[in-house]
Amino acid sequence: MFDFEMLFMIGLKVLFALLMIGAVMTMAGYSVLAERKVSAWMQGRVGPNRTVLPLVGYVPFAGKFLKGMGMFQPLADGLKFLFKEEIIPGHVNKFYYNLAPIVALVPALTTMTVLPFGEFFADNGESFPLMLANLEVGILFILAVSSLGVYGIVLAGWSSNSKYPFLGGIRSSAQMISYELAMGLSLLPIFLWVSEPGTGAMGLSLVDIVDSQKQSPWLLLVQPLSALIFLIALFAETNRLPFDMPESETDLVGGFHTEYGGFKFGIFFVAEYAHIVVGSAIFTIVFLGGWHFMPWMSDPWPATWIGSLIGVGWFLAKTIFLIFFFIWIRWTLPRFRYDQVMNLGWTKLLPLALINLIFYVCLVTWLDQPPA
Amino acid sequence: MNTVDLLFYFFATLSVGGGLLMVISRHPVSAAMFMIISLVSVAALFVLLESFFLAILQVLVYAGAVMVLFLFIIMLLDVGPEGGKVSRVKMLSGLASCLSVGILVILLLQFSGIGDASLSNWKAIQSTESVTGDSLVFSTSLKNFGYGLFTKYMLPLQVAGFLLLAAMVGVIVLSKKSTPDLDA
Numbered sequence: 001m002f003d004f005e006m007l008f009m010i011g012l013k014v015l016f017a018l019l020m021i022g023a024v025m026t027m028a029g030y031s032v033l034a035e036r037k038v039s040a041w042m043q044g045r046v047g048p049n050r051t052v053l054p055l056v057g058y059v060p061f062a063g064k065f066l067k068g069m070g071m072f073q074p075l076a077d078g079l080k081f082l083f084k085e086e087i088i089p090g091h092v093n094k095f096y097y098n099l100a101p102i103v104a105l106v107p108a109l110t111t112m113t114v115l116p117f118g119e120f121f122a123d124n125g126e127s128f129p130l131m132l133a134n135l136e137v138g139i140l141f142i143l144a145v146s147s148l149g150v151y152g153i154v155l156a157g158w159s160s161n162s163k164y165p166f167l168g169g170i171r172s173s174a175q176m177i178s179y180e181l182a183m184g185l186s187l188l189p190i191f192l193w194v195s196e197p198g199t200g201a202m203g204l205s206l207v208d209i210v211d212s213q214k215q216s217p218w219l220l221l222v223q224p225l226s227a228l229i230f231l232i233a234l235f236a237e238t239n240r241l242p243f244d245m246p247e248s249e250t251d252l253v254g255g256f257h258t259e260y261g262g263f264k265f266g267i268f269f270v271a272e273y274a275h276i277v278v279g280s281a282i283f284t285i286v287f288l289g290g291w292h293f294m295p296w297m298s299d300p301w302p303a304t305w306i307g308s309l310i311g312v313g314w315f316l317a318k319t320i321f322l323i324f325f326f327i328w329i330r331w332t333l334p335r336f337r338y339d340q341v342m343n344l345g346w347t348k349l350l351p352l353a354l355i356n357l358i359f360y361v362c363l364v365t366w367l368d369q370p371p372a
Numbered sequence: 373m374n375t376v377d378l379l380f381y382f383f384a385t386l387s388v389g390g391g392l393l394m395v396i397s398r399h400p401v402s403a404a405m406f407m408i409i410s411l412v413s414v415a416a417l418f419v420l421l422e423s424f425f426l427a428i429l430q431v432l433v434y435a436g437a438v439m440v441l442f443l444f445i446i447m448l449l450d451v452g453p454e455g456g457k458v459s460r461v462k463m464l465s466g467l468a469s470c471l472s473v474g475i476l477v478i479l480l481l482q483f484s485g486i487g488d489a490s491l492s493n494w495k496a497i498q499s500t501e502s503v504t505g506d507s508l509v510f511s512t513s514l515k516n517f518g519y520g521l522f523t524k525y526m527l528p529l530q531v532a533g534f535l536l537l538a539a540m541v542g543v544i545v546l547s548k549k550s551t552p553d554l555d556a
Contacts, residue, residue, distance in 0.1 A: 006375060096401070137425050137514055144432040150439060151408070158401070158446055173443060177436065204514060 016132055017113070024112050028273035029074035031323050037070060038327045048073040081266030089160075089259050096159035101260070101267035104152025107145045108274040114138040115281050116207050118291050118312035121303045129207045130312065138206040139191075142282060143184060146237065149275070150176045153239075153256045156268070160259035168255030171338060175236055175243065178345035183233035185353035186226045189360035190219055190286060206282075210290035217295045220287040225356045227287045229349055234283065236345065238275045241330040243341055280322035284315060288322075291315040380420055387413035395469065400445045408438045425514050 033048065040047030048070035056072075057063045066072070088094060116131040135141050150173050157169020191204055194212045213219060220227045236243040244255075252258070257268045284290060291311035293299045301307040336344070390410030397403045411434040418427035521529050 003374070135424055137428055140425070140428045140432065144428045144435065147432065148435050151435075151442075154439070154442060170443070170447075173439060177439065180436075 013132070020112055020132060021109055024109070024274055024277055025270065027277045027320075027323075028270050029078065031273045031276060031327075032077065032269070033070055033073050034323065035327050035330075036073070038324065039331045042328075042331045051076045078266070081263050084262035086262045086264070089162075091161045092259060093159040093161065096155050097259075098264070100152050100156035100159060101264045101271070102152075103155060104149060105267050105271040105274070107147075107149040107152075108271045108278065110145050111142045111278050112281075114141050114206065115278065116210060116285065116290065117281070117315050118308055120308050121305070127303070129210075130308070131207070134205070134207060137204045139187060139204045139209075139282075139286075142278075143180070146275070146278075147176065147180060149271070152268075152271070156260065157256040160256075162259055164252045164254070164258045165256045168252050168258070172239065172256060175239075175341060175345070178342060179233045179236035179243075179349070182229055182345060182349040182353045183237060185350070185357055186229035186233065187286070188357050189223055189226050192360055192364050193219070193222060206285050209286055210292065213289040213295075214292050215296065215298045218287060218289045221295060223287075223356075223360070225352070226360075227283075229353050229356065230287070231283065232344075232349060234279045235326070235329070236341070238279050238326075239272065240276065240326055242333045242336050244335060276323060276326050277319070280319045280326065281315075283322055284318040288318050376420060380417065383413040383416040383420070386410070387417065401442070404438055404442045404445060407441075408435065411435075411438070425517060 037047045039045075049068050051070060051072045052063070052067040053072055053075075057067055088097065113132040114135050116129040116134075118130040119127045120130055121127050153172045154169040157165040157167075157172070160166070190209065194209050209219070257265055260268060289295065291314055293301075293314065299307065299311065301310040387410045390406045390413060394403045394406035394410060397406060412431060415427040415430040418424075418430060
């Protein structure tokens with residue numbers, strides 16, 4: 001009959017997955033708020049400061065503070081998207097028009113399965129990474145699944161059957177295909193460096209990368225050029241300004257989601273921010289030491305459950321700083337022209353990534369040669 | 373029948389069904405979508421074999437490839453969301469599909485020994501040496517893939533790379549039409 005232990009394990013995994021989705025979706029929602037608040041701050045405005053739950057506004061000090069910070073704004077935005085009338089324009093292909101937002105959201109949420117976000121200390125002093133699935137090829141999984149996200153955008157652009165979304169979809173696919181190469185190439189030297197003989201790191205595991213940065217310099221300091229190329233490619237892959245070609249308002253109205261409204265538009269919006277959250281987490285893991293304290297220093301917190309909690313908090317702090325960095329760049333730099341984006345990707349970033357790779361191949365070979 | 377078997381039948385059905393629907397669907401974009409469903413289910417079958425690396429490569433390589441195919445459909449065939457033109461060479465494509473199905477059936481019968489299990493060419497793996505032939509470790513781990521590719525299978529790897537390079541050079545030569553007035 002039924003294997004109850006198996007069912008229990010599956011149930012537990014599903015629960016963990018739901019918790020993780022909840023955490024990332026909450027972060028995505030609050031990234032939208034952060035976007036509005038930070039942009040307001042940079043432009044000398046106040047930003048969202050009116051939304052408040054009933055009664056909470058009357059709580060002395062805290063209520064006023066939460067209201068001023070706009071802490072309830074994501075809730076109001078979500079409800080607004082949910083209750084808006086769903087309009088489907090008459091000229092679209094209905095099936096693909098409805099499918100596209102889902103196809104855009106699913107990869108953004110799937111990549112988080114292999115993200116390690118902390119470590120758990122057992123009673124006997126062993127530590128285990130906190131993550132949903134410890135894949136040996138974690139980073140490849142993320143690259144593969146996030147490359148599926150472009151289907152959502154292209155399908156949206158094509159099924160809308162109108163000029164602006166179509167251009168947005170085509171631009172997006174070209175941009176993603178171009179920058180994926182540079183992104184993959186910028187990560188290769190990292191794995192060369194981490195998997196040197198004698199370290200025990202075997203494959204492309206994200207946990208091994210974090211462990212290699214324990215009490216040793218962050219990989220950002222070891223390989224600044226790889227980090228720079230990866231960061232630029234990450235901006236391009238998440239369609240953030242200065243690379244937001246698929247949705248640039250000035251020449252494409254709204255880009256691939258021009259014909260979308262209500263909840264379906266909201267899903268695209270959330271998918272974009274979920275991409276940013278996951279991308280920031282990956283950058284933290286690969287280049288900023290993950291949940292370890294500071295370069296060259298051992299973790300100052302004890303190896304107990306308190307230590308695990310502080311580690312997760314430290315990881316979140318780094319990730320949130322990177323999200324802030326994304327927003328900061330968006331409201332600072334102007335948008336590229338489309339040919340400039342392609343030019344940068346193919347003639348600057350890709351050769352640079354190749355040179356970087358060859359340099360580190362030579363360096364690692366030289367460092368690893370056995371003493372004569 | 374345990375969970376893994378159920379998952380196997382689910383994804384096997386999905387991959388074969390997706391392949392079939394890809395061939396018979398009228399709409400080129402639907403065909404491309406069915407193709408990606410079929411390829412992703414094959415990746416899921418690799419996951420059930422605990423060969424995560426192959427599964428991920430399957431998605432990574434074919435997702436990009438089908439994306440390019442998709443753009444080809446949209447840009448070259450000029451397919452709007454209402455649907456595209458139906459292929460005019462029905463006779464030829466029918467013949468081609470009959471031929472390939474025929475070859476597939478004959479090969480399957482041949483290899484399975486036509487009902488006689490003792491004549492079958494499909495044999496269970498007895499030892500790991502019988503698969504790799506020499507000291508290469510038989511496993512699904514990434515390091516062994518790399519080790520095998522860069523030692524025993526170095527020549528095939530280089531030849532495949534050279535073929536791809538030749539194709540790339542060919543495409544560049546063909547697509548770059550010489551414009552005499554600009555060259556001058």
